[in-house]
Amino acid sequence: MAGRSGFGTWFYGFLVGGVVGVGACAAAALFITNAPIPFINKVNQASEKINPIANGAIPDPNAALNGTGDSPANAPKSKVVTVEPQYPNSADTANTKEEVKQPAEETYRYVVQAGAFKGEAEAENLRAELGLLGFESRIIKRVENGTTWYRVRLGPYGTNQEANDVKTRLMQNSFQATVGRVK
Structure with a gap:
């Protein structure tokens, strides 16, 4: 032992x-x-990275494109049309029996714009963040009134409902987004 x-x-x-x-x-x-x-x-604490404006709200990155907020006077106006979702069983359409048909020659596709920037690096950063969350996006370069804009867009989607679903998922991940339609 x-x-x-x-x-x-x-x-x-x-x-x-x-x-x-x-x-x-x-x-x-x-x-x-x-x-x-x-x-x-x-x-890091959130207050160390976020620089809110005076009233405590986070600034909208698309304020210059929407025509709201403190945008420069020579800032281009956005040509993206915001489309509200249309549900077939809503109270507005429940009382009417006839269907509203769009002309066959006017077919639209819908895109979701996550941001627009004057610098390509900022647009690439947003595109990378979206990629990490599983969203496939692209950057569209557009020159308006001598200013180059880099737009980060997702889509195109065939229906308004698909585009609004993507917008909802982006908003759940704290991204500002707008839905627009293109021909």
């Missing part, structure tokens, strides 16, 4: 020595390199 207790004492001594040795090496490495301690201050 004496041999077994000697083995246990030796094993626990070896284990404690290993843990103390690893701790001493880690402390020496942190001291030598002056590295910050891991897992401390890894999460």
